[in-house]
Amino acid sequence: MKLFQSASYRFIEKRQTAYVVSVAVIVLGIAAMVFNVATLGSWLRYGVDFTGGSLVQVQFQDDVSVEEIRAALGGVEITRFGDVELHEFVIRAPLDEESSISDVAEEIEEQVASGLPGRPFEVVRTELVGGKVGDELEQKALLAILFSFALTLLYLAVRFELRFGLAAVIATAHDILITLGFLAVFRLEIALPTVAAILTILGYSLNDTIVVFDRIRENLAMKGGRKRDPVEVVNQSINETLPRTVLTSGTTLAVLSALLILGGAVIRDFTIVLILGVVIGTYSSIFVASPALIEIQKRWGVGTSSEKKKRPEPATV
Amino acid sequence: MFKTVRGRLVTIVILTMVAGWQLYAHRQDTGAWLKLGLDLQGGMHLVLEVDDPDGTMSSEAKADMIDRVEQIIRTRIDEFGVEEPLIQQVGGERLIVELAGIADEDQAKSIVTRNAFLEFKQVLPGGDMEAALDRIDRRIVATLGVDSIRAMGRDVTNRGARMEEILFGGPDTLAPDSAAQAVADSADAVANALQPFSSLLFRGDIPGSYLVDVEDADVARYFLSLPEVQSTLPRGEALHWGGDIVQQGVRSYEQLYVLTAEPFLTGDQLVDAQAQRDAQFNQSIVSFELSRVGGRRFSDYSGRNVGNNLAIVLDGAVMSAPVIRDRIGARGQIEMGAGTPLEEARELALVLRAGALPARINIIEERTVGPSLGQDSIDQGQLAGLVGIILVVGVMLAYYRMAGVLAVGALGFYVVLVLGGLAMFDATLTVPGIAGLILSVGMAVDANVLIFERIREELVAGRATRTAVDEGFAHALSAIVDSNITTLFTALILFNFGTGPVRGFAVTLSIGIVASFVSALYVTRTLFLIYLSGKKASDPISI
Numbered sequence: 001m002k003l004f005q006s007a008s009y010r011f012i013e014k015r016q017t018a019y020v021v022s023v024a025v026i027v028l029g030i031a032a033m034v035f036n037v038a039t040l041g042s043w044l045r046y047g048v049d050f051t052g053g054s055l056v057q058v059q060f061q062d063d064v065s066v067e068e069i070r071a072a073l074g075g076v077e078i079t080r081f082g083d084v085e086l087h088e089f090v091i092r093a094p095l096d097e098e099s100s101i102s103d104v105a106e107e108i109e110e111q112v113a114s115g116l117p118g119r120p121f122e123v124v125r126t127e128l129v130g131g132k133v134g135d136e137l138e139q140k141a142l143l144a145i146l147f148s149f150a151l152t153l154l155y156l157a158v159r160f161e162l163r164f165g166l167a168a169v170i171a172t173a174h175d176i177l178i179t180l181g182f183l184a185v186f187r188l189e190i191a192l193p194t195v196a197a198i199l200t201i202l203g204y205s206l207n208d209t210i211v212v213f214d215r216i217r218e219n220l221a222m223k224g225g226r227k228r229d230p231v232e233v234v235n236q237s238i239n240e241t242l243p244r245t246v247l248t249s250g251t252t253l254a255v256l257s258a259l260l261i262l263g264g265a266v267i268r269d270f271t272i273v274l275i276l277g278v279v280i281g282t283y284s285s286i287f288v289a290s291p292a293l294i295e296i297q298k299r300w301g302v303g304t305s306s307e308k309k310k311r312p313e314p315a316t317v
Numbered sequence: 318m319f320k321t322v323r324g325r326l327v328t329i330v331i332l333t334m335v336a337g338w339q340l341y342a343h344r345q346d347t348g349a350w351l352k353l354g355l356d357l358q359g360g361m362h363l364v365l366e367v368d369d370p371d372g373t374m375s376s377e378a379k380a381d382m383i384d385r386v387e388q389i390i391r392t393r394i395d396e397f398g399v400e401e402p403l404i405q406q407v408g409g410e411r412l413i414v415e416l417a418g419i420a421d422e423d424q425a426k427s428i429v430t431r432n433a434f435l436e437f438k439q440v441l442p443g444g445d446m447e448a449a450l451d452r453i454d455r456r457i458v459a460t461l462g463v464d465s466i467r468a469m470g471r472d473v474t475n476r477g478a479r480m481e482e483i484l485f486g487g488p489d490t491l492a493p494d495s496a497a498q499a500v501a502d503s504a505d506a507v508a509n510a511l512q513p514f515s516s517l518l519f520r521g522d523i524p525g526s527y528l529v530d531v532e533d534a535d536v537a538r539y540f541l542s543l544p545e546v547q548s549t550l551p552r553g554e555a556l557h558w559g560g561d562i563v564q565q566g567v568r569s570y571e572q573l574y575v576l577t578a579e580p581f582l583t584g585d586q587l588v589d590a591q592a593q594r595d596a597q598f599n600q601s602i603v604s605f606e607l608s609r610v611g612g613r614r615f616s617d618y619s620g621r622n623v624g625n626n627l628a629i630v631l632d633g634a635v636m637s638a639p640v641i642r643d644r645i646g647a648r649g650q651i652e653m654g655a656g657t658p659l660e661e662a663r664e665l666a667l668v669l670r671a672g673a674l675p676a677r678i679n680i681i682e683e684r685t686v687g688p689s690l691g692q693d694s695i696d697q698g699q700l701a702g703l704v705g706i707i708l709v710v711g712v713m714l715a716y717y718r719m720a721g722v723l724a725v726g727a728l729g730f731y732v733v734l735v736l737g738g739l740a741m742f743d744a745t746l747t748v749p750g751i752a753g754l755i756l757s758v759g760m761a762v763d764a765n766v767l768i769f770e771r772i773r774e775e776l777v778a779g780r781a782t783r784t785a786v787d788e789g790f791a792h793a794l795s796a797i798v799d800s801n802i803t804t805l806f807t808a809l810i811l812f813n814f815g816t817g818p819v820r821g822f823a824v825t826l827s828i829g830i831v832a833s834f835v836s837a838l839y840v841t842r843t844l845f846l847i848y849l850s851g852k853k854a855s856d857p858i859s860i
Binding site for chain 1: 356364679680681682683684685686687689690693694697698700701702704705706708709712713715716748749751752753758762763766767770773774777792795796799800802803804806807808810811813814819822823826
């Protein structure tokens, strides 16, 4: 079986369309964030990991409606967790500075027990995070992303050329912006694993971009490669790597879909973010990273070339 | 040996065996193939911080405080019997405590947050307690009934015989002897002769102390926890467990001390305690300083008790029971005996300082996961992983035929290597970690896909089979190296930034990347060499 074996799509020529699509999606995300600020009070729906506060997950023996619990508790946020037949609910309450963290969960438990008599339930999970921890986490997450940008830029500047590094960072930033926009639109909760998912996307997107860039580097290094039309070289490289791109994204998506359908409610949000990331990462390596490379070259020339250095000899393993 | 097919195969077999052995060894050591995070096995995660509302404490003071708190919590948790608690300092001002499979949250929390209590008590030579043991035994029998005592295997009568057996006989004498059982069966009257508790005690090395085999310690604790038993103890006396386990021959014992119920001095009178080295007698010492009031009381007490032992009790556990040599005032020394390492003195000094803890500890983060939720996650993760792998295998076989078979073989090796790696680094498997593992299976095929696509290109370009395979591997290398290294960067950053689940994910991802690198470039290559070995250079291959 062979897919896209001798494809010759004019990807770069369609870059204007891609820009419009990307900008539109990003603007939509930002609009959602602004809307969230107005309605939720924050850009994204941060979980207790970030805001501080308490989360108590309870499982009832028989099904109970969200309204019933709300009537029993009042003034707190209640959402159903996972499938209906699990009878599980997540109760979130803010944490006031004075009260001790450990009291809050017990208080909620008591309220549920007294407000819904005759409905046996079990507490399956509690999370209580002080406000200070949350603030630190947000800073750390931001630092982690910036730090990984810097490292990528440096590595690609050394292994390729500076413009490759710049283009890759632009593409990755694009992916993260869209992912954050998606999180804002659907108001998925930002928890600690979500941050891990975003950083993974960063890695995956880079992975895809580098495969294409590696081919561009190779085609440029071929005899007369430097004299050819850059658009031509980039197009050729994308098309040559297209079978690999489709197959790898396909298998990864297949595995992630299995995880989404069978992996349970705990990691559902995490998996959704990863699936989104794989799709965007694949898209951006073709329609953002590669055009960015062309745009950078048009504006600032080829830049400092490390191409004169001998390409690292492929080691035999 | 890395070049020939045979050498390569040997290397692969060795790597597989090492990975398998790592898993096996991990299971032998810890009872589980892999260490599961709290989100998978259920348990409690706490982050503690020194309470410093005014922000006036120096970082040294905080670090010292955290040292003391760690000591207290370790002592308490040992007593609580949690398996492999994780207690870890972060940045000199925070303490992470993870208790796996905790059943009673409230008790766990109180263990961590309640103030440490240091007491100095007198060790009583034990005449009264010795006399009371019979009463205690009878009270236990009356409270629990003969049947439940028999169910515990404590229906033992002849204490003297057992003592002698322990002293002069072999180590197998702990089984309740059948003669005793026969007697116990006969009549209720014999209940009076049963010695469920006193038969557990062996004479300790100082007067007023007993040894209890560690295997019997839980039963003894249970007996002592009965309110009926507590009320039977001689007036003004109390039994306290020791903080350490003593080895005697092949057996390990816990210590049980007979102490005064009331302390003659408490930790609030302690000003400081430091470990020192006494070069003259080649021993470690702990020098301590008491407040003025405390010094007067200590001087008074020690003057009357020269030659007796005193007990240093932290949270009810006897941490040390030194002999009083002389009258001691506000400043004193505890000599640890010739040849003791300084480390032991440091620990004791820490115990003393811990008991004089001035600041409060706050819980700033708390997570608990019920065990059922964790088991669900494991089951679902396994199912999803299995289906994911089947999907990947299906695609590879359908798309690459024979080469796909080789890739699947390499993937199998990859899975073994990852599991072995996780066991070797004792990495914690968390929910995001499972996701990372499954994701890395998807990405592990990427390297194979890169190679196979390249080989196809070379074949289309008209190269001979063998050349095409060589070129395919050579040209795919740079892309594989660069993409793996950048992903590794991400994993390292994640590791540095994260705690708990995120860290677990980062470790899993890193091990996955390294394993996929080895499996794609080395194992797939080897399998290809075997596949090509029967062919001529120009024979077609199935790819």
